[in-house]
Amino acid sequence: MTMNYPNGRRYSVSSSSDIKGSKKINTKFSNRGMTFEEMINETNLYYLQRDIAVIHKKPTPIQIVKVDYPKRSAAKIKEAYFKQASTTDYNGVYQGRYLDFEAKETKNKTSFPLANLHDHQVYHMKKCVKQQGIVFVLVWFSTLKRCFLLSSSSVFDFWDKKQNGKKSIPLSFFESDGIEVSIGFAPRVDYLAALEKLTIGGA
Amino acid sequence: MTMNYPNGRRYSVSSSSDIKGSKKINTKFSNRGMTFEEMINETNLYYLQRDIAVIHKKPTPIQIVKVDYPKRSAAKIKEAYFKQASTTDYNGVYQGRYLDFEAKETKNKTSFPLANLHDHQVYHMKKCVKQQGIVFVLVWFSTLKRCFLLSSSSVFDFWDKKQNGKKSIPLSFFESDGIEVSIGFAPRVDYLAALEKLTIGGA
Numbered sequence: 001m002t003m004n005y006p007n008g009r010r011y012s013v014s015s016s017s018d019i020k021g022s023k024k025i026n027t028k029f030s031n032r033g034m035t036f037e038e039m040i041n042e043t044n045l046y047y048l049q050r051d052i053a054v055i056h057k058k059p060t061p062i063q064i065v066k067v068d069y070p071k072r073s074a075a076k077i078k079e080a081y082f083k084q085a086s087t088t089d090y091n092g093v094y095q096g097r098y099l100d101f102e103a104k105e106t107k108n109k110t111s112f113p114l115a116n117l118h119d120h121q122v123y124h125m126k127k128c129v130k131q132q133g134i135v136f137v138l139v140w141f142s143t144l145k146r147c148f149l150l151s152s153s154s155v156f157d158f159w160d161k162k163q164n165g166k167k168s169i170p171l172s173f174f175e176s177d178g179i180e181v182s183i184g185f186a187p188r189v190d191y192l193a194a195l196e197k198l199t200i201g202g203a
Numbered sequence: 204m205t206m207n208y209p210n211g212r213r214y215s216v217s218s219s220s221d222i223k224g225s226k227k228i229n230t231k232f233s234n235r236g237m238t239f240e241e242m243i244n245e246t247n248l249y250y251l252q253r254d255i256a257v258i259h260k261k262p263t264p265i266q267i268v269k270v271d272y273p274k275r276s277a278a279k280i281k282e283a284y285f286k287q288a289s290t291t292d293y294n295g296v297y298q299g300r301y302l303d304f305e306a307k308e309t310k311n312k313t314s315f316p317l318a319n320l321h322d323h324q325v326y327h328m329k330k331c332v333k334q335q336g337i338v339f340v341l342v343w344f345s346t347l348k349r350c351f352l353l354s355s356s357s358v359f360d361f362w363d364k365k366q367n368g369k370k371s372i373p374l375s376f377f378e379s380d381g382i383e384v385s386i387g388f389a390p391r392v393d394y395l396a397a398l399e400k401l402t403i404g405g406a
Contacts (some may be wrong), residue, residue, distance in 0.1 A: 054330045056290050061262035062280065077265065077283040087259050091294065093301035096335030098297070127257045147396030 013091040036105040036140040039188045040090070053192060055092030055099060061085050073147050088123045094192065098133040100125065101191075105140040111168035114158060122159050125152050136198070138181065138191055139174065148178035149194040239308040239343040242391045243293070246333050256395060258295030258302060290327045297395065301336040303328065304394075308343040314371040315342050317361060325362050327347040328355050339401070341384065341394055342377065351381040352397040 034042075037057070047053040066079035088102040102125070104116045117137075125135045135152035150169070154177055158169050164180075179194040237245075240260070250256040269282035291305040305328070318397045320340075328338045338355035353372070357380055361372050377383075382397040 026396070048330065051330070051333050054327070054334050054336070059262040059288075060263040062265045062267075064265075074284050077285070078281065080265070080280040080283055081277050082280070093303070093331055093336040096301065098296035098301040124257070127251065127254070128296055129258050130254050131296040133257070133296040172277040187215075188220065 036103060036142070039140075039183075040103050040138070040191075043187040043189045043191065044090075044092075053092060053094035054097070055094070056089050056092055058085070058087065061067065084118070086120055088121055094134075094195075098128070098131070099195075100128045100133050100135045101138055103138040103140070105142050107143050108168075109141065109143050109171070111170045112141075112174070113168045114162055115167070117155070117159070122156070126156065131154075134195070134199075136195065138189070139178075139200065142169065144171075145182040145183065146176040147183055147189055147191075149181055149191055149198060150174060150178040151198060154178070210362065232359070239306060242343075242386075243306050243394075246390040246392045246394065247293075247295075250395065256274070256295060256297040257298070260293055260294055261288070261290065287321070287323065289323055291324055295361070297337075297398075302329070302333070302398075303336050303338045304341055306341040306343070308345050310346050311371075312344065312346050312374070314373045315344075315377070316321070316371045317365060318370070320358070320362070324358070329359065332356075332383070337402075339398065342381075344374065347374075350384040350386055350392055351377040352384055352394055352401060353377060354382040354395045354401060357381070359365075 003139070005148045030041045041057060044053075044055045044057070047055060061083040062077075062080045063083045064077055066077070068078055070076065072135045088100055091100040092105060093099065102117065102121055104112070106112050106116060127130050128135045129152055137152070137155055138147060139150065154173070155169075158166060159175075179188055179197045181191050181194040183189060228373045244260060245260045247256075250258060264286040265280075265283045266286045267280055269280070271279045271281055273279065273312070291303055293306060294301070294303045296302065305320065305324055308314070309315050309319060331338045332355055340353050340355070340358055341350060342353065343350045357376070358372075361369060361376075381399045384392055384394050385396040386392060
């Protein structure tokens, strides 16, 4: 299945560039102009460099149709299409445990529309939970500049009630049952600290 | 960094196609014409469908330069390049534990050349071990039709001695210190059974 870029957005070349160890971290505290994905990637780099966790974003899956192999230079892909991913975007290891999550942003100020998640992502999350992985979503309310971590069990509860007409998760639910993630300078989005609170809370 | 396709091989369109649930599994036992990657992907599908483990191959990372957005049809990538991956190819969760491995094939009959591994892959593997992930390599000696699982600690031993002129891991070492993976019909490459033997053996 080919498609436009996931989430109906256009592909942004800058957002695809890997954040390497050499990348200069802004010395001024600011996340203006930084996408949520970039904020998460920067956080993951912070965790990696300090041996806190090894979490990577998976590359965007591409269906390649035509490739040129010019002499003396790099192979050039001349025709390709975006494919639907079959998993969530992020996974990795934290203190021996498998971590798996999806990071989503919404401009909505009062709720998170479930249309931001896809069947195959929820399927994958349920499979990972069966294997005792730690699975959650991170939601960035970009207008409010607030980020929440919500356990997969809460997500499944809402997802499975979608048929009943409930098409979104209210902000108030994130406030009562999620963990708010503090947004800072380093790490940018300290979701592991939020995860620890969730685990201590027994959710 | 753009490059020709990883491992210096040409990109094969067929080898990139995802193995979906609907894919017909050959009714005749045969892996002729099947690449090692396809064999592993089929094994992972077997594990997934039976809730044994959730392991996926990461998509090949691509640097996208130019995209067309034609009306009423899928976005078309018109210029892109292969990028060096910053991790191993496979990871996932098995009974709560994080699993991470690289799968390589060689035509060599007597040893596995370390040139098949890259610095960034070994770096990633070491980082995952620090986080108590289960990390290993699967090597397919395609001429011999034999597959071995080797623990990351053995790989690191050889890797760190590379400076001393030791540029490959002899087959005899795989025989003595690795676990041979049985190749069958379903699952095709039962590497989790081999992993259990390695763990019981205390390696």
